[in-house]
Amino acid sequence: MEAGKWMYRLAKELFPIGRSLTGKGVRESLQILQREIPELEICEVPSGEEVFDWTVPKEWEIMQGYIEDEDGRRVVDYADCNLHVVGYSVPVDRYVELEELLTYIHVEEGQPDVVPYVTSYYVPRYGFCMTKNQRDALKPGKYHMVIKSRLFDGVLNYAELYLPGKSDKEVLLSTYICHPSMANNELSGPVLAVQLVRWLKTMDRNLSYRLVIVPETIGSIAYLSRNLSVMKRNVIAGFVLSCVGDDRTYSYIETRNGGTLADRVMQNVLHFEFPEYKRYSFLERGSDERQYNAPGVDLPVCGFCRSKYAEYPEYHTSADDMSLISPEGLQGAFDVMQQVIMALEYNKYYKIACLCEPQLGKRGLYPTVSRKGIYDEVKKLTNFIAYADGEKDLLEISNIIRVPIKELLGNIDKLLEKGLLEEESAFGE
Amino acid sequence: MEAGKWMYRLAKELFPIGRSLTGKGVRESLQILQREIPELEICEVPSGEEVFDWTVPKEWEIMQGYIEDEDGRRVVDYADCNLHVVGYSVPVDRYVELEELLTYIHVEEGQPDVVPYVTSYYVPRYGFCMTKNQRDALKPGKYHMVIKSRLFDGVLNYAELYLPGKSDKEVLLSTYICHPSMANNELSGPVLAVQLVRWLKTMDRNLSYRLVIVPETIGSIAYLSRNLSVMKRNVIAGFVLSCVGDDRTYSYIETRNGGTLADRVMQNVLHFEFPEYKRYSFLERGSDERQYNAPGVDLPVCGFCRSKYAEYPEYHTSADDMSLISPEGLQGAFDVMQQVIMALEYNKYYKIACLCEPQLGKRGLYPTVSRKGIYDEVKKLTNFIAYADGEKDLLEISNIIRVPIKELLGNIDKLLEKGLLEEESAFGE
C-alpha cells in the first residue's frame, strides 16, 4: 500500500491545477511529474504544426471567467472550479438577458448536482458549465458574462521517457494530461505511470520501456508523427493507462484486431487476478488507443482501466474528484500492471531439455512415496514441463495449465538452474 | 410494393400452365418471362444427350388423364388440376377393380384435403394423385383409368440471360421451372428473378449477372455441362431462388463448405434485416445448390428462401397455390435480394488515406463541441474509418462494427469524395 499512498498524494498535489489541451497548466503538471522522475523529458510542438491530418491548435490561456447577476453576485467563477468555463473559450464581455444566457450554459440534465466538463477545441466558442440545480435557480434579469482568455501561437507540451533494457524491444506506457480538475479520468493515469517507472528503474530489465504523457488525441497524434517508425520497429505491447484509481472493477479495451501480445498478457493477468474483469471491444475505445491502433499505425496497444471512461456516472463531471479515487484503488492497478510487466519480461519459449518426462525425484522435485492424491501437489510443475515444448510462449502455457504466471516463475528458475529447461526469446531476436 | 404486386400478377398468369421437366408447359412459361425481359434466351438440349452422369429424358406430353367410375363420373381429371396425374406417366387405358386402382393412387395421408405432387421421371410408370378424403370415399366397383400421354425424343428447355457489368466477375441467379400449378415452390422464384433483372438493367453495374431458369436437377446439370468453365472463372457468388413468395420467415441454405462470399453476404444482410432468419446447413439442401456445390463444380452458390422447401406444410401439394404467396411476401424477398446485390456491388477493400484518425471536424463530419454522449452520433462513421485498413472487405467491416451495409454507403461516398478513402477490388482483379 505504500505505492498506493504515494500515488494518491501526488494526484492530490496535481488536482487543483487548471489543465487544458495546451498551456501552463499542462506544463506545471508535467514539471511536478519530472520532479519525481528527473529522466522525464518535456517536449514542445509549435501551434500550427501539421501532424498527420491535424494541425496543432493555438495555446490557450485563461485569466478569468465568471457570470455575474444584476446584483454583482457571481453565479459561477472559474476561480472556484475550473470546469465552469468551456475549455478553449474565446474571450467575452457581454451583458445578456437570462434567455440568451441559457444558450451559453451547459449542465448535466440527469445529474442535477454536478458540473459537466465541456470543451470546444477546434471551433471558436465560449460557454459556461454549472449544475442543473444552479441553472434552474437562475432568475430572469440581466447577467454579465466575462471570460478573459487568449488563444495564441504557442506550444503543445508532452513528456516522454525511455528506459533501456537488454533488448531493444519495448513496452509502451501511454497516458494523458489535458483535463482540468478531474481525478480518475486524468490524474490516476499519470501517477500510475510515474510509479511504474520508479519501480522499473530498480529492475534488471529484459525489455525497454517508453513512457508517453500527452494531451489526449492531438498529443498522441503529434507524438506518433515524430516517433512512428521506431515504435513500429520496437513496440511489442503497449497500454493506455486511464481511469485506474477507483475501487470498482478492472477493465481492458482490446486492440483493433485483438490477439496481440498486449491483449494476451492483459487477458492472462486479469483472468487470474480478477476473473470478473470487463473486456471491452475496440468499438468502445475512447482514449489514445484510437491513434495507436489506427490503420497504418497498427501498434499493439490496448487500454487498461478500473472503471472504464464513459462507463461510470462521475465521468467528465465535477464528481470525478479526489474522493472517487483511493490509495487502494491505485495500488490495485499498480499490482496488475506489475504482473503484466513481469509476464512480458519472462515471456519466452521454454523447452524441456530431455525426452520423456524428467525424473524429478532424483532432483528433489517430486514426492518419493507414490499414493492416491499425492500427485496434485506437483501438478503445477509437471504441467508446466508437459507443455514446455518450445512452441508455446509462457502466456500460452499459463493459459493452458491454468496457473498464473507469477506462480510459475519460481519453477522456471529452478528448472533453468538444474539445466532441465532451454529458453528462447519470443520476440524473434 | 409496386414490385411485389407486379411479381404477383405475373405469377398468377403463369399458375394454370401444366409444366413438367420438359414439354410445352415449360416453353410457354419461359416465353411469358421472355415477354417481360426480351434479352432472355430460351435454349434446348435434345433428349438423349449425355450431361455429366445423366441422360436428358424424353419430352413428355399429356393430352388427357382421368379416372371414371362405373357410372361414368370422373373421380379425378387432369383438366381440373394438373396434379392429378403422376408427372411423366406413360399412357394407360384400363378397367380395374377398386383394389387394384388403389395401388395406382397417391395421397398425402397426414393432410386429408390436399392433392400431393408426385413424379416418376426416370422409370416408366403411371399413377394418379388425389386427396385422402377422395380416395377414402371410393366405393368398390370397376374404374376406368385413362392417361393419354406420350414420351418422345424432343428437347429439354431452359432460359438464360447475361447482363454485363464493368467487371467480368459475375453473380449467378438461378431458379427452376418444372412444377405444374404450384405457387411458392415454383413461380415465386422465376418472378423474383425476372423482377431483379428488370431492376439490374437500370443500374450502372460493377458486376455482371447471369440468370438461369432451368428444370430442377437435370436442367442445372445440363446447364453446367455447357457452361462450367466460364462459371468457375467468373462466378463470385450465386443464389438459388426458391419458395420466396410467402409471408413467413426468411431462410438461407449454406454452401457445401460455408464461408464463401455468397454465404457471407446472405448472412450479413439477413442478420440485420431479419435476425430471426433460419440458417440451414448444406445437409438440408434440396434444390439446384446441390449441383452448383457438387465436388469439382464448387461454385459459391447458396439457397435463398422465405419458408424453405420441404419445411412448410403446403410444400409439394395442391395447397401451394396463389393464396400461399402474396405481393408483400414477394416484395420482402426482392428487398433482401436488392440489399444482397448492393452489398456485392460495393464490397471492396477500403483503406483510410491518412495515418491516425482523420480530423473530421475540419471537414464538417464531426460535432465541434465535445461533451458526454455526443460521440455516439458519429460512431458509425468513426467505426467504419477505424476498421478501413485495406485488409477487411466491406462485409467484414459491417459485421465487426454492427452496421448494415446500406447504412454505410452514404459515408463511403462522402469519404471517397473528400479523398479520405482508397478502394480496391475484393475480387483479385
Place this chain on the structure above:
Amino acid sequence: MEAGKWMYRLAKELFPIGRSLTGKGVRESLQILQREIPELEICEVPSGEEVFDWTVPKEWEIMQGYIEDEDGRRVVDYADCNLHVVGYSVPVDRYVELEELLTYIHVEEGQPDVVPYVTSYYVPRYGFCMTKNQRDALKPGKYHMVIKSRLFDGVLNYAELYLPGKSDKEVLLSTYICHPSMANNELSGPVLAVQLVRWLKTMDRNLSYRLVIVPETIGSIAYLSRNLSVMKRNVIAGFVLSCVGDDRTYSYIETRNGGTLADRVMQNVLHFEFPEYKRYSFLERGSDERQYNAPGVDLPVCGFCRSKYAEYPEYHTSADDMSLISPEGLQGAFDVMQQVIMALEYNKYYKIACLCEPQLGKRGLYPTVSRKGIYDEVKKLTNFIAYADGEKDLLEISNIIRVPIKELLGNIDKLLEKGLLEEESAFGE
C-alpha cells in the same frame, strides 16, 4: 459377448499374481499373455541402464511380509493380499511399539474397509498397508515387522508385438503391467489388448499394429528410448488402454495439443456410440500417454478408459478387484476399439468420380418415384457423396454428415464397386 467372457476369464487367471515394476510377477503375467498370442515377445532391460533422464531400477523380489502381534497373530500378511506390503519395500525384521509401528502403516482414511496400494520405487523404504478399521483396532503393545525381500541387479521386462499390414503406417496399442492384484487398473488393459490382437490377426489389415505392454512410466520410457525413431516415422495414432473393464462410462484423454488422428477417431466413435462419454484434457493425464506425448516425443497417443483412473472410488485400493470388472464391461471397450480400428483402416480421402450429382437411380441406388419424404431414406448415401470431395477424410465426412463410420462402410464399398468413387490414402503415402 464371447470376447468379453474370454477376457474376463484371462483377467481372473492373472489376478492373484503379485506384480510390481519388475520381478517374476511381471514375467509370469507376460508369459500367460504370450500363451494366448505366441507372437508376443518378452524383452528385458537391465537394472542400471540409462533410459533418457531415468535409470532402470533394481529388480525386486519379495518372499514374505507380515506384522505379528505379541501373541504371534499375524495382523496383515502379504500371502493373504499382496497390497499389504508397500511396493519395493526393503527388508526389515524389527520389534516395535505400536506408536512406532503406526509410522509404517498406510491406510485410506476416507474408505475404512479398503487396503490402499502404495509404492516407493526410487527411495529405499519399507511399509505396510491395511484398512483403516484394521489399523484403528490395533492395541498398544509390541509388534514384529517382517519383510523378506531383496533388490538386486536384474531386469525390467516388457512385451511387444508387431503385426504388419499393407502400409508401414501403424497404430500403437499400449497398456501396462506393474500393479499387484488389481483388476480394472491393471488387468483390463492387457486382456483387451490381447483380445484386439487376436481379432486383428484375422483381418486383412491396411495398417500395421504395434502392441506394447510395459510397467508404467519407466517401462514406456525404456521402450521409447529403444524405439522412438521408428515410432515417430510410422505411428499415425495410438491408444493407452487403461481401466477398460468396468460398466460405467467411457472416457478419453486428449493428446497434449489435441486434434491428432487419435483424438479425431476417438471423438468420432465415442460421440456416436456413447454421446455422454467423458473427455479429459491432457492436464488430467496419468498413464503412459504422459511419455508418448512428451515434448520431442510427440506421438499422437491418447488415453482410452471406461471409468478413468484416479476418478473412481476403488482406484488404487483392494476394492479394484474382479467384482469391479465384468465380461460386459470388457466387451463394450472391445466393441469401441474395434470401431476405432475400422475407422482408421477405412480413413481415406474419397472423391466422387463424376461432376454434379451422380444419377443413382440408374444404378438402383435411388428410389424411382419422387414424393414428399422419400428423400430421407437415401440421405446417408447422398450426403456422403456430396462431401466426398477428395479434401476431407472419412472421419471429417462422418462428423459433417452425422453418420457413424460403421454405417458408411457398406455405401463406400458399393460406390467403389460401381466406379463412382476414387480413394486416396490419408497418410501421405
